Amino acid sequence: MSVADLPKIELHLHHEGAAPPAFIRQLAHEKKHDLSGIFDRDGGYDYRDFPHFLATYEAACEVLTGPEEFRRLTLAILEESAANGVIYAESFLSPDFCGGGDVAAWKDYLAAIQDGADEAEKRFGITLRGIVTCVRHFGPDKAKASARCAAETAGDWITGFGMGGNEAQYSQGDFAWAFDCAREAGLRLTTHAGEFGGPDSVRDAIRDLGVERIGHGVRAIEDRDLVAELADRAITLEVCPGSNVRLGLFPTLADHPIQKLRDMGVRVTVSTDDPPFFHTTMRKEYEGLEQAFGWTTEDFRAITDTALDAAFCDAETRARIAKRLEDTWTTT
Ligand code: ADE
Ligand code: ZN
Numbered sequence: 001m002s003v004a005d006l007p008k009i010e011l012h013l014h015h016e017g018a019a020p021p022a023f024i025r026q027l028a029h030e031k032k033h034d035l036s037g038i039f040d041r042d043g044g045y046d047y048r049d050f051p052h053f054l055a056t057y058e059a060a061c062e063v064l065t066g067p068e069e070f071r072r073l074t075l076a077i078l079e080e081s082a083a084n085g086v087i088y089a090e091s092f093l094s095p096d097f098c099g100g101g102d103v104a105a106w107k108d109y110l111a112a113i114q115d116g117a118d119e120a121e122k123r124f125g126i127t128l129r130g131i132v133t134c135v136r137h138f139g140p141d142k143a144k145a146s147a148r149c150a151a152e153t154a155g156d157w158i159t160g161f162g163m164g165g166n167e168a169q170y171s172q173g174d175f176a177w178a179f180d181c182a183r184e185a186g187l188r189l190t191t192h193a194g195e196f197g198g199p200d201s202v203r204d205a206i207r208d209l210g211v212e213r214i215g216h217g218v219r220a221i222e223d224r225d226l227v228a229e230l231a232d233r234a235i236t237l238e239v240c241p242g243s244n245v246r247l248g249l250f251p252t253l254a255d256h257p258i259q260k261l262r263d264m265g266v267r268v269t270v271s272t273d274d275p276p277f278f279h280t281t282m283r284k285e286y287e288g289l290e291q292a293f294g295w296t297t298e299d300f301r302a303i304t305d306t307a308l309d310a311a312f313c314d315a316e317t318r319a320r321i322a323k324r325l326e327d328t329w330t331t332t
Pocket of ligand 1: 017165195
């Protein structure tokens with residue numbers, strides 16, 4: 001079996017960011033909404049840099065206007081993920097794009113997303129759990145509304161709370177109220193840090209928000225003491241190598257610090273972030289890591305075990321996924 005065929009766990013996937021461009025184009029066509037400016041000549045998403053990527057992402061969201069659109073989106077995303085060998089995924093869901101932070105509207109969107117996920121589980125054998133996510137550059141007040149949505153729907157399906165968006169705006173600590181609210185509701189916590197922000201952003205995430213996972217976190221490599229702290233505290237990084245290279249953090253995959261972080265004892269996992277935006281898939285991530293660092297089935301197995309351990313699901317779901325993995329490991 002080639003490494004790309006191995007069963008996979010993906011912990012860092014933005015629901016809207018996973019929307020295939022053809023899916024968004026079709027919705028734009030149905031709604032007679034002109035989105036031609038966000039696509040390149042090949043029909044992919046077009047953007048210049050990170051702020052423009054975020055603007056393009058938000059423009060695509062303009063046609064994701066109701067629960068039914070999110071049900072269809074969920075099914076499309078999970079069909080693609082399952083085709084890439086993903087058996088368990090966690091995706092970031094933003095009340096900002098699902099009802100604008102209104103709790104009742106959010107519940108309608110969430111019900112539709114769960115319908116899509118249930119259908120995908122039956123048809124494609126993939127399990128999804130949701131992480132409610134605030135958007136940093138929308139500011140702390142919007143984040144509070146997202147946290148309230150998260151707290152109202154926390155349970156065995158919405159299992160986490162997180163934050164994405166532009167790290168150049170606000171500080172992690174500005175969002176402490178939202179993260180405290182989510183923690184008190186029993187949610188597990190992650191935030192984007194150490195992507196466009198440096199090591200201090202990762203430190204702030206740990207100290208000010210008390211997260212147990214970090215989205216990206218790769219710029220911790222610039223500070224050896226911080227890397228040691230991540231290892232000591234067993235904080236898991238949701239590393240998205242293809243995304244980091246596409247957005248210009250590292251010139252090539254061979255320059256990416258994922259292997260160094262592993263060597264220094266940090267718990268790393270592998271995800272795609274926003275796969276169509278970065279022309280990636282989980283299969284491509286695996287193939288790239290095999291090529292760049294010589295990772296073998298054993299390495300990918302270790303990464304997958306770390307991901308399952310760090311997953312924000314309940315014990316019954318973890319045991320079920322572990323059993324599926326065990327069945328594969330014993331036959332490869
Ligand atoms: N939202 C979607 N993708 C993101 C990324 N890579 N960084 C921050 N926010 C995001
Ligand atoms: Zn992300």
